[in-house]
Amino acid sequence: MINITTLLFPKRFSLLKSFSALFLIVSSLVRLSLYIWSIKSIGFSIVDFIKVIGIGLFFDFGTLAYIMAIYGIYWFLFPSKFYGNWLDKLLTKFTYFLLVFIFVFAFLGEFTFWEEFARRYNFIAVDYLLYTYEVIENINESYPLPLLIGIIVLLTLGAFYIAKKQEAFIDCYNNYDGYIRKIIPYGFWVLVAGVFHLFVQNKQAEIFTNRYENELAKSGVYSFFAAYNANELDYDEFYITQPKEKSLEIVQQSLLQKGDKLLSQNNILRTIKNRGKEQKPNIVFICMESLSANFMEAFGNQKLLTPFLDSLAQKSVFYTNLQATGTRTIRGMEAITLAIPPTPGRSIVKRPNNDHLFTIGEILNQKGYSRTFFYGGDGHFDNMNGYFGNNGFDIVDNPKDASSAKEFPTNRTTFTEEEITFENAWGACDSDIYNKALKQINIQYQSKKPFFNFIMTNTNHRPYSFPEGSIKDKPGSRVSAIRYADWAMKRFFTDAKKQPWYKNTVFVILSDHCAYSAGRTELEIGSYHIPALIYNLPNTKAQKVNKLCSQIDLLPTLFGFLNWSYESKIFGKDITKMQPQEERAFIANHRKLGFRKGNEVVILNETKGSNTYHWNADDNTLTLTESNKNLLEETIANYQTAYELFKNNELKIKN
Structure with missing residues (x-):
């Protein structure tokens, strides 16, 4: 034997x-x-x-x-x-x-x-x-x-x-x-x-x-x-498809809002029309690391984690039903700047051929704005410098060594040793990032040219460390990191109010993604809810907006408030103009692609399958329901078209 x-x-x-x-x-x-x-x-x-x-x-x-x-x-x-x-x-x-x-x-x-x-x-x-x-x-x-x-x-x-x-x-x-x-x-x-x-x-x-x-x-x-x-997934190979012409037509029609006009049959190039005199205030965009909506008192939290942000929300156009598209910082950056549904696999921020794209930055460029990306760590991480630098942004970051500082041929400014009072693995603390931003903004102000600054914070990330003594809480927990992040933001606004550019500056605050995305279901719908607000808008009263929307919509909405007319190749829409039947959100991880309208959710998976669910907001559960043909086709159309346009270079500026 x-x-x-x-x-x-x-x-x-x-x-x-x-x-x-x-x-x-x-x-x-x-x-x-x-x-x-x-x-x-x-x-x-x-x-x-x-x-x-x-x-x-x-x-x-x-x-x-x-x-x-x-x-x-x-x-x-x-x-x-x-x-x-x-x-x-x-x-x-x-x-x-x-x-x-x-x-x-x-x-x-x-x-x-x-x-x-x-x-x-x-x-x-x-x-x-x-x-x-x-x-x-x-x-x-x-x-x-x-x-x-x-x-x-x-x-x-x-x-x-x-x-x-x-x-x-x-x-x-x-x-x-x-x-x-x-x-x-x-x-x-x-x-x-x-x-x-x-x-x-x-x-x-x-x-x-x-x-x-x-x-x-x-x-x-x-x-x-x-x-x-499987870091990159071919949509046609892994996901449900339909005739590409049909998908493109569905997307083109869904993107047209009042006054808009389609300019091409091959992509989503269109003119966005807004009435009234164009305004060109400075814009400071603050992207908050891992800030879930449920950290704020406005959404029921009783721990007083974000007292300043809550107070700011009461004076702003406050979006109470906005969803993140993904679960990572680079997904948030992709959604905010490229305003596109998340394509399967890795974020476009890290993919080849992601230069000279028609981003939000191109619209700002059309309006004469300078564009700068601020990060307290080394922007080499996750190819952030490569993405922003190759799409028209100047860079302000904190490289780890001299060779990293020289590797990217763009207008790049780095932190000096004196400007860093505290840093951890991810870079300078939020206070140092804001202080650096204030210095650069004061320089930008002298040019008499409107500026757009994208500030990425990082404190609300493990190891949750920050300068001791800045707040009463000890470093080391997410709760203390959130409190510090709120404190640092308050100090930034206190200092900003003393500057001559403050009155003519709009502040946009948005999270990159939620703190937690884990759950029992394919996509944990409740774990995509993030806060968003637009503060200091000229001639606009504070208000709460409860329309269902995505990260990709916030800056196009700001452009609407400013009465801008422009050419666009982005998927983002003006939330203000959305009719109830238009409200939707894109939510995904690197494999599951979700599309939500109301409480109905379609999820595409990488086995060319799909499921339709009813989402119960009370207990954050998904109940499988019968497929909704129109909703399924709209879901496929958005994700398939986003993939095709990027793959075929139709999202480039020159096409």
């Missing part, structure tokens, strides 16, 4: 056997721990629990097969006559230590990632790999990094000890297994890895109605590499 273990793990592969057992056991423990952590959001079912564990083991085994196929190359190719010599021992111990260290780090990192996103590793983790400074500093400031590394090293040494007790090292060295003996086990792992690569997709783990269970059924490492391969 053939012993399967002996067949798959000959003596030369003894260390691989030890690692395999360790990997599968630890993977299962991580899954079980995350399950217990999230039990309140799951609702326990013994049947579903068994399925989660079973599917999870399946994907863990697939992950292991990839590791064995790659790691096993050395064990397969190394000649038997050199087994146990000094080079073999050195390579064996070094590679095993490195492999175990990496995976212990990855397993521990899953808990941090789950706490932040309630997901297995996804495209966010892939993106973060490109920005090691920010990520490592963030970890260092959020957790005791030396202690964390020490724990990882100890756990790695523990794995070494277990392997040694099992005599895995001795068995690896003391044998005469040749290529023929090794070909069957190594070939097996290569075959399994090949099957997974060709036929198994990460999304096949998603068989549950509860999103937490779908995530827990996956393997973190497998999900990471699946996200790497």
Whole structure:
């Protein structure tokens, strides 16, 4: 009788056997721990629990097969006559230590990632790999990094000890297994890895109605590499389509508001007409990091987190039903500046060929405005400098080194050491960002040219650190970071009111996305609600606007208040002119594309499928309903057309 273990793990592969057992056991423990952590959001079912564990083991085994196929190359190719010599021992111990260290780090990192996103590793983790400074500093400031590394090293040494007790090292060295003996086990792992690569997709783990269970059924490492391969998704390949001409026509008609005129049959170029004398005040746009609507007292929060912002909202045109398009800062930037529905995969901010686009900046350019992007960190992060710089904006940021400061050929200003009183992994604190903005605005004012400044804050982000003593709260929690962000904004406005340009300046405040996006459903609708306001508008009374709208609509609405007439290639509309039947919001993550009208929501998925739901605002739940043909066609039309126009360069300025 053939012993399967002996067949798959000959003596030369003894260390691989030890690692395999360790990997599968630890993977299962991580899954079980995350399950217990999230039990309140799951609702326990013994049947579903068994399925989660079973599917999870399946994907863990697939992950292991990839590791064995790659790691096993050395064990397969190394000649038997050199087994146990000094080079073999050195390579064996070094590679095993490195492999175990990496995976212990990855397993521990899953808990941090789950706490932040309630997901297995996804495209966010892939993106973060490109920005090691920010990520490592963030970890260092959020957790005791030396202690964390020490724990990882100890756990790695523990794995070494277990392997040694099992005599895995001795068995690896003391044998005469040749290529023929090794070909069957190594070939097996290569075959399994090949099957997974060709036929198994990460999304096949998603068989549950509860999103937490779908995530827990996956393997973190497998999900990471699946996200790497799917960072950009071809709409035509993965999503429901309809004739492109039909989609474009639906979008063209939906974008035309009173007085507008379509100028092209190939895209959405049109003239926007507004009556009255054009006004050209300065515009300061403040994009608040992770500010959910429910942090404000205006939306029911009783913790007094944002007293200044709440007071400002009472004096502004305050939008109480505005939705973020996505769950990341670069999605917010894309929505605000490009005013486009979120296309699947990574944000356009990070994609190739994203230069000379028809952004909000082009409309401002038509009206004679200077345009500047302010960021307290290094704008190289997430390609922010590349996106803004290649679309007509000057840059003010805080590069980490001199080479970064010189890498982008645009009008770029950087923080001096004296201008930074406090910074963390993400850059200068909000107070320093505002102080720098005030200095630059005073310089801009001297040019007698209207200015548009996009200020991106960052304090309301882990590690939630800020200058001690600025507020009573201690740094380190989201609550304290929100209070500090509100305090810093109040100080900015106090100083701005003393400046000669203040009276002729409109302030727009909008969040980039909510603080939390996790939930049980495909898209957690309640986690896209963000505050938005326009303050200091000339000849406009304070008012609340409860129309359903998106981030993409806020600046086009401001242009309407200013009576601007202009040519446009953006999807954003003037909220003031929206009729009840026109109100809509785009909400998405990198795979699910949602379109909401009233409480009816259509969600497109990457398997060319769709679901229609009724959203209950009271308990933030989605109930599956019958498909609404017209709403489905409108959903497809917007997302398909947005993808096609970008792909075909129809969103470029010159087209």
